Amino acid sequence: MNKVRNSVTLIGNLGKDPEVKQFENGRTLAKFSLATNEIYRNSNGDKVTSTQWHNIVAWGKTAELLGTLLKKGKEVAVTGKLTYRSYQDKEGNNRYIPEVVIEDFALMSTGEKVQN
Template structure:
């Protein structure tokens, strides 16, 4: 049960190509966004689709794989954990971000 304490699994489509950053120690970070959608019928019987965007982070070997194999529009399954952080933007305003740090991913296909 320990692995279930902070676990996220999503299937969605990539909204961007990975943005890759290499640090001094040659460790890589890849960042991208994934869209997940849910559909339902409203009170009038009309189909409504809601899309949520999630910020995704890959480190090390996973970042290398993401850089090599993933691109905007790809359908992926990701498994990871939630991580929250804060930073000061260029104007000095404190910002809060929640991201998903990927442990594993599977590329399902690409949009034609």
């Protein structure tokens, strides 16, 4: 039940190719932005598309797979947990960036699920 406490599922399109980094300790990191669209009708009956951008992060084997399988524009479903990365800006203020750390993903164009 702990997975339900902090669980995120998104389906969207990559805003850019994943940025993959290999660290000296052998760990692999992949980062990319994901756009999700919500389509609805406003009070005038006009069709409106609202786009939200999400920062996505993956580690290890998942990061390696993302780097080889995903490209800008591809539709993908991701599941993971919401985290907040912190840093200090130039003025010394603490800033927080929400990120979804992927636990699993599926390519939507092929319908195949990729196992980690």
